[in-house]
Amino acid sequence: MSVELGMDARLNALLRGIQVTVSSLDLRHVLTAIVREAAAMSGAPTVRLFLLDQEGQILRCCVGRGFPIEQEPELTIPVGASLSGEVARTGQPVAVADTGTDPRTQYPAHVSKYGLVSYLGLPVAAHARLLGVLVFNTPAPHTYRPDEIALLSAFANQAGLAINNAELYADARRELLD
Numbered sequence: 001m002s003v004e005l006g007m008d009a010r011l012n013a014l015l016r017g018i019q020v021t022v023s024s025l026d027l028r029h030v031l032t033a034i035v036r037e038a039a040a041m042s043g044a045p046t047v048r049l050f051l052l053d054q055e056g057q058i059l060r061c062c063v064g065r066g067f068p069i070e071q072e073p074e075l076t077i078p079v080g081a082s083l084s085g086e087v088a089r090t091g092q093p094v095a096v097a098d099t100g101t102d103p104r105t106q107y108p109a110h111v112s113k114y115g116l117v118s119y120l121g122l123p124v125a126a127h128a129r130l131l132g133v134l135v136f137n138t139p140a141p142h143t144y145r146p147d148e149i150a151l152l153s154a155f156a157n158q159a160g161l162a163i164n165n166a167e168l169y170a171d172a173r174r175e176l177l178d
Contacts (some may be wrong), residue, residue, distance in 0.1 A: 014151055020037050021162040031051075034049055035048070039135060039154070045127045046136070047135065048137075050135065052130055061076070072110075087121040099111050099118070116141075119136070121134070
């Protein structure tokens with residue numbers, strides 16, 4: 001985190017983030033709120049949310065902050081490839097202080113072009129089903145501490161539940177309208 005927060009401030013940020021993400025059942029609103037609150041909580045200038053396409057086993061970048069998604073609308077990562085693909089494959093967080101020195105970085109031109117130096121990828125899941133990967137980047141090397149990873153992981157877990165609820169709501173509405 002770019003600003004050191006005390007325990008009370010971190011818990012308040014987590015609670016605020018959870019409240020915001022569960023305050024709507026509109027999927028687009030939930031996804032945008034997740035990225036916005038994750039950026040505020042972490043202090044990371046670049047935060048992206050990749051959703052898992054179960055059939056194709058690829059991650060699609062659906063919303064981001066500090067990253068021009070519109071310049072790369074088809075940004076996808078196969079499960080198992082690169083850092084985010086590893087998070088999706090293992091269901092475990094991956095933290096890298098400097099992606100330029102990590103052999104798992106498979107898109108160095110992309111990293112360089114957008115100044116994505118440090119990396120933290122967290123699984124976003126609900127009920128043991130992976131939904132996506134929440135990615136944090138900074139423009140300078142940053143070693144994520146265990147307490148940072150724990151706080152942001154708690155948020156990613158709640159984000160997974162919010163996404164799941166919004167998807168269930170959308171499915172129920174479609175069934176009622178059919």
